[in-house]
Amino acid sequence: MTEQPSTLYTKLLGETAAITWQELQPFFARGALLMVGGTQDLIAVAQAVAENDQGQVSAWLTSDQLKKIDDDGAADLLARDPPLWAVVVAPWVLVQERRED
Template sequence: MTEQPSTLYAKLLGETAPITWQELQPFFARGALLMVGATQDLIAVAQAVAENDQDEVAAWLASEQLKKIDDGDAADLLARDPPLWAVVVAPWVLVQERRS
């Protein structure tokens, strides 16, 4: 993307919205969901993914602060139905549990 980082951050922030697990299930079925760890800034992670910051994304993946949602995660989210935030960075949908 060619946008300035602060502009991209603001754009992604404006595209972030609350969502339910039920609404996300089709994206899970396609393998397009990434869970962002609770200690991470959802928008900063989305920005790094959008900008293809391979080093940062690889570090988050290695530490599981960013991970592809698997069957166990999906079952847990279905059972708990927690409040979630999501933002799309095609082809991914990044999801994070809302903090209380």
């Protein structure tokens, strides 16, 4: 039997959208951006942040699968302007580069 996604997961999925780095720059300036590693499920990470799952979030932070975007990361995103997905989990905006499958 396949496990059904939680209501929160479904809500976050519906609030996820494509966005440009230019649109995200004000959130970067406020220190409110978290980059989600490309191998992670953006929505699952957002759900863990929303549910304050400290153990899982800590593990991702330790392994750099979740990290605050620093100045070098911001400059890279500005230069490359890759396609991005973002979802808000106040006070954070979680962002991930879109994979071209």
